[in-house]
Amino acid sequence: MSDSPPGAPRSLPAALPMPDLRDSFPGPFPISPHADAIERHADDWLTTYPLIGSPGARAALCNITSQGIARTLPTADIGSLFLCADLFLWLTAFDDTCGETAGADDLAELVRRSGEFIELLAGHHDERSAVEPSVFGASLRDLLARFEERATPTQYLRITAHLRDNFFGILWEAHHLHAPDQVTVRDYRAMRPHTVFVRTVMAAAEVALGYELTPQQRSSTAVREVESAVGNLAGWINDVASYAKEAAHGGPGPLSLPTLLMHQYDCDIESAFRRAARMCEEEAVILRSRLTELTAGSAGELADHAGALESIAASYVWHIGHSRYRP
Amino acid sequence: MSDSPPGAPRSLPAALPMPDLRDSFPGPFPISPHADAIERHADDWLTTYPLIGSPGARAALCNITSQGIARTLPTADIGSLFLCADLFLWLTAFDDTCGETAGADDLAELVRRSGEFIELLAGHHDERSAVEPSVFGASLRDLLARFEERATPTQYLRITAHLRDNFFGILWEAHHLHAPDQVTVRDYRAMRPHTVFVRTVMAAAEVALGYELTPQQRSSTAVREVESAVGNLAGWINDVASYAKEAAHGGPGPLSLPTLLMHQYDCDIESAFRRAARMCEEEAVILRSRLTELTAGSAGELADHAGALESIAASYVWHIGHSRYRP
Numbered sequence: 023m024s025d026s027p028p029g030a031p032r033s034l035p036a037a038l039p040m041p042d043l044r045d046s047f048p049g050p051f052p053i054s055p056h057a058d059a060i061e062r063h064a065d066d067w068l069t070t071y072p073l074i075g076s077p078g079a080r081a082a083l084c085n086i087t088s089q090g091i092a093r094t095l096p097t098a099d100i101g102s103l104f105l106c107a108d109l110f111l112w113l114t115a116f117d118d119t120c121g122e123t124a125g126a127d128d129l130a131e132l133v134r135r136s137g138e139f140i141e142l143l144a145g146h147h148d149e150r151s152a153v154e155p156s157v158f159g160a161s162l163r164d165l166l167a168r169f170e171e172r173a174t175p176t177q178y179l180r181i182t183a184h185l186r187d188n189f190f191g192i193l194w195e196a197h198h199l200h201a202p203d204q205v206t207v208r209d210y211r212a213m214r215p216h217t218v219f220v221r222t223v224m225a226a227a228e229v230a231l232g233y234e235l236t237p238q239q240r241s242s243t244a245v246r247e248v249e250s251a252v253g254n255l256a257g258w259i260n261d262v263a264s265y266a267k268e269a270a271h272g273g274p275g276p277l278s279l280p281t282l283l284m285h286q287y288d289c290d291i292e293s294a295f296r297r298a299a300r301m302c303e304e305e306a307v308i309l310r311s312r313l314t315e316l317t318a319g320s321a322g323e324l325a326d327h328a329g330a331l332e333s334i335a336a337s338y339v340w341h342i343g344h345s346r347y348r349p
Numbered sequence: 350m351s352d353s354p355p356g357a358p359r360s361l362p363a364a365l366p367m368p369d370l371r372d373s374f375p376g377p378f379p380i381s382p383h384a385d386a387i388e389r390h391a392d393d394w395l396t397t398y399p400l401i402g403s404p405g406a407r408a409a410l411c412n413i414t415s416q417g418i419a420r421t422l423p424t425a426d427i428g429s430l431f432l433c434a435d436l437f438l439w440l441t442a443f444d445d446t447c448g449e450t451a452g453a454d455d456l457a458e459l460v461r462r463s464g465e466f467i468e469l470l471a472g473h474h475d476e477r478s479a480v481e482p483s484v485f486g487a488s489l490r491d492l493l494a495r496f497e498e499r500a501t502p503t504q505y506l507r508i509t510a511h512l513r514d515n516f517f518g519i520l521w522e523a524h525h526l527h528a529p530d531q532v533t534v535r536d537y538r539a540m541r542p543h544t545v546f547v548r549t550v551m552a553a554a555e556v557a558l559g560y561e562l563t564p565q566q567r568s569s570t571a572v573r574e575v576e577s578a579v580g581n582l583a584g585w586i587n588d589v590a591s592y593a594k595e596a597a598h599g600g601p602g603p604l605s606l607p608t609l610l611m612h613q614y615d616c617d618i619e620s621a622f623r624r625a626a627r628m629c630e631e632e633a634v635i636l637r638s639r640l641t642e643l644t645a646g647s648a649g650e651l652a653d654h655a656g657a658l659e660s661i662a663a664s665y666v667w668h669i670g671h672s673r674y675r676p
Contacts, residue, residue: 129456129524130524130525130528130531133520133521133524133525134521134536136517137517137521137536137539137540140514140517140543141539143510144510144511144514144543144548145568146539146542146548146577146580153535175503175564176502176503176506179503179506179507179510180506182510183470183471183506183509183510183513184471186510186513186514186517187467187471187513189517190463190464190467190513190516190517193460193520194460194461194464197456197457197460198457198460201457204457208480209461209464212464212468212473213464215473216467216471221471221473237502241472250473253473
């Protein structure tokens with residue numbers, strides 16, 4: 023697949039073809055007036071819970087997260103914005119520091135660490151336990167308590183279910199990171215929404231914006247199709263945005279859509295990127311069309327949900343160009 | 350720890366000291382009149398979904414499951430008994446054939462297989478997909494559809510959350526099976542209720558018996574303490590009951606309470622068994638006392654829940670002597 027020796031940083035073409043999503047998501051996207059306050063809060067929260075060692079990585083993550091959440095939830099109150107930003111910081115920090123390469127290098131350790139979180143999600147931890155929680159455990163406990171306070175019991179169950187799926191996704195990725203050729207595009211597509219955390223963002227948005235779909239609405243084809251398109255687009259956009267940065271680490275290539283398309287079509291990286299970009303563009307067209315259908319004539323929770331999904335998609339479209347992804 | 354060479358079946362003392370739980374759970378335990386019907390149904394269900402190859406293992410599993418479920422839910426209607434029996438067959442068959450030793454030998458394959466189930470639990474699978482589900486996937490889909498039909502949305506969310514924890518528990522076990530000395534008794538105690546599926550049984554019982562705790566009841570200390578004692582007792586009883594059978598496979602010793610106690614106290618297997626038996630007996634005393642407190646003066650859902658937990662505990666107490674666990 024590559025002329026570079028295994029493990030060597032591969033040289034990438036100077037400009038890989040990125041998707042052009044302006045027809046479907048022309049922007050500019052609404053943004054909360056609290057973006058700067060979120061960034062200051064995020065920095066404070068990471069002072070209380072030092073999840074990230076490198077000051078540069080921490081500053082970049084606070085910036086992209088605050089800007090992203092301000093676009094994900096442009097109309098939410100400041101407390102909800104802080105909470106959703108902290109959740110996303112937590113997931114990204116855990117994935118960056120304990121999942122991915124570190125997780126793949128010590129799978130049993132990743133499983134052990136995740137065990138602490140599964141207890142917290144299930145609510146079975148002993149509050150009188152003499153064992154100190156890890157910093158990730160303590161900060162997850164803080165997040166869960168804040169969500170439990172704001173969410174209905176059903177909303178809380180849905181968030182904690184999606185978080186379990188995120189942990190499974192991180193484990194799944196770690197088990198395949200060194201062997202992307204073992205992963206089919208189909209399996210990857212099924213798992214990708216969990217590793218990009220987008221279903222968790224959808225569940226958190228319902229809490230932040232104070233609405234709740236009925237079970238009938240949630241299982242309707244219209245809602246399922248929009249959610250599925252948002253899930254696909256979020257993962258694929260992240261893949262093309264982060265490819266160059268991740269490829270700079272060397273190894274067998276990032277476990278990411280372009281890598282899998284190179285394998286599937288036995289093509290070079292530029293050609294795989296063209297395919298990936300086209301997939302993003304086509305999914306954005308599908309999403310725009312489904313969003314229009316869902317919005318037309320809907321009211322109440324369905325209209326709230328369509329609006330939330332539109333902003334969630336917009337935040338992923340926006341973040342293609344963020345400097346976090348420059349290698 | 351052992352004089353046997355690694356990998357050799359170790360010779361066990363002829364009679365290991367088993368817990369005596371008659372003071373706390375004297376029996377005889379109520380049993381549903383439908384036990385034989387459950388066993389016939391279980392055999393039919395495993396004809397539709399051939400999850401187990403060996404006819405002997407299949408017959409033994411159908412027998413212990415039908416007898417166990419008939420004691421777990423002595424008052425439930427026959428449809429609920431069939432459903433809960435099938436769920437337990439499924440979990441046990443998956444754990445026996447794809448978790449444990451097979452899972453530990455190919456962790457990536459276990460993660461890949463579990464990925465199919467995570468999609469089903471999250472409800473994100475594409476019903477028009479051209480990809481054939483595995484036999485475990487198809488049968489899990491059948492179970493989930495039947496639970497969804499009977500359960501409230503919250504009950505369904507709770508069952509699917511506990512099933513995710515079971516899959517995590519199976520993965521956790523597979524990652525540690527060959528290195529039980531890496532596992533602390535504390536971590537083991539936290540994970541054991543998930544690997545013995547007892548929380549899932551509790552959630553299924555609420556559906557089968559048609560009651561639902563309020564969030565306040567569920568988070569009360571009284572309920573949490575009873576559930577925690579049932580969770581502990583179920584796992585530890587299973588450990589002492591299945592030790593001899595599992596030890597017959599050879600290897601570094603079953604990942605089970607007696608093995609961990611041997612490590613922790615640097616003692617022989619008989620002494621570890623005496624400790625494990627005492628732990629079971631003490632936990633049964635605690636459970637009996639908490640059950641008495643919970644039952645006294647409670648009515649409605651709380652009384653239903655106390656009754657369900659009493660029967661769930663009784664079914665685990667009963668199954669110590671079943672022939673499935675003879676080596």
